[in-house]
Amino acid sequence: MANMNRTQVQRAAMITGGAYGIGRGIAEYFSARQIAVTIADCHRERGQSLADRLLQQGAQAQFVPTNIREEDEVRQAVEQTVARWGRLDILCNNAGIERYRLAAEYTLADWDAIIQTNLRGAFLCTKHAMSHLQRQRGAVINIASVQAIACERQISVYAATKAGLLAFTRGLALDYAHSGVRANAICPGAIRTGMWEAAMANETDPEAAATSVRTAIPLGRIGEPEDIAPLAFFLASSEAAYITGATFVVDGGLLAKLAI
Numbered sequence: 001m002a003n004m005n006r007t008q009v010q011r012a013a014m015i016t017g018g019a020y021g022i023g024r025g026i027a028e029y030f031s032a033r034q035i036a037v038t039i040a041d042c043h044r045e046r047g048q049s050l051a052d053r054l055l056q057q058g059a060q061a062q063f064v065p066t067n068i069r070e071e072d073e074v075r076q077a078v079e080q081t082v083a084r085w086g087r088l089d090i091l092c093n094n095a096g097i098e099r100y101r102l103a104a105e106y107t108l109a110d111w112d113a114i115i116q117t118n119l120r121g122a123f124l125c126t127k128h129a130m131s132h133l134q135r136q137r138g139a140v141i142n143i144a145s146v147q148a149i150a151c152e153r154q155i156s157v158y159a160a161t162k163a164g165l166l167a168f169t170r171g172l173a174l175d176y177a178h179s180g181v182r183a184n185a186i187c188p189g190a191i192r193t194g195m196w197e198a199a200m201a202n203e204t205d206p207e208a209a210a211t212s213v214r215t216a217i218p219l220g221r222i223g224e225p226e227d228i229a230p231l232a233f234f235l236a237s238s239e240a241a242y243i244t245g246a247t248f249v250v251d252g253g254l255l256a257k258l259a260i
């Protein structure tokens, strides 16, 4: 039955957390460049309205409501991707959550939520996508964070998941190099998204906090999702055929600067 709706496409991507922020930027960028996209996100309204908008623009897009923490939902998202586009070339493990707390003040529920989204979710998506990616000699792109490399205060659990994602990326690259599947990670700095807005809203003086972050960035501005998407597109392309297991920082120079 699913095959009746199949559309012939040259390449197809599944983007977790594709309804908003960096994921939405990647979905828009990919779909404007002839990559069919499955937006796998737990936010139904945003996901559906983005897919509708992309379709209206003539792109190939579908929304599959997905909580990446749930194996059945992930399995279904992958199945619906392959049923609709006939293939899966690119998995972008982008969905993630963060919570700011002192290390000992995280609850077990915080720990579970962050680990399950940022690590278990990426693992489940990769596990269920891999046979399809192998068929296309495709690519995995994991969205980690600069926090995987240098940490702010009060974000230790998130930072641990992102460092874990870099290690997972390297492991994937080794395990699947023989079958032509490449895996790379992108570490964004401060990017203007829902996550950024929520972090600023948590500050006692959001305006001052945003200014202090902006001042710390050598390029002098907060990044935009459009600053991340072109690198994801490149890493997914045949131009990046010799790049695997690598980590790319996109942070306006933030990590290049010693805060002394």
Ligand SMILES: NC(=O)c1ccc[n+]([C@@H]2O[C@H](COP(=O)([O-])OP(=O)(O)OC[C@H]3O[C@@H](n4cnc5c(N)ncnc54)[C@H](O)[C@@H]3O)[C@@H](O)[C@H]2O)c1
Residues within 6 Å of the ligand: 016, 017, 018, 019, 020, 021, 022, 023, 040, 041, 042, 043, 046, 066, 067, 068, 069, 094, 095, 096, 097, 098, 117, 121, 143, 144, 145, 146, 187, 188, 189, 190, 191, 192, 193, 194, 195, 196
């Ligand atoms: N914004 C930044 O400054 C920044 C910096 C470094 C890394 N990142 C990383 O980039 C990625 C995207 O972040 P963002 O800033 O765009 O966040 P965002 O909160 O703006 O968007 C995240 C999207 O993921 C979805 N999502 C969350 N949990 C999910 C789940 N369990 N299943 C499916 N979808 C889920 C949300 O519905 C949302 O659409 C995250 O992994 C984040 O850690 C962001």
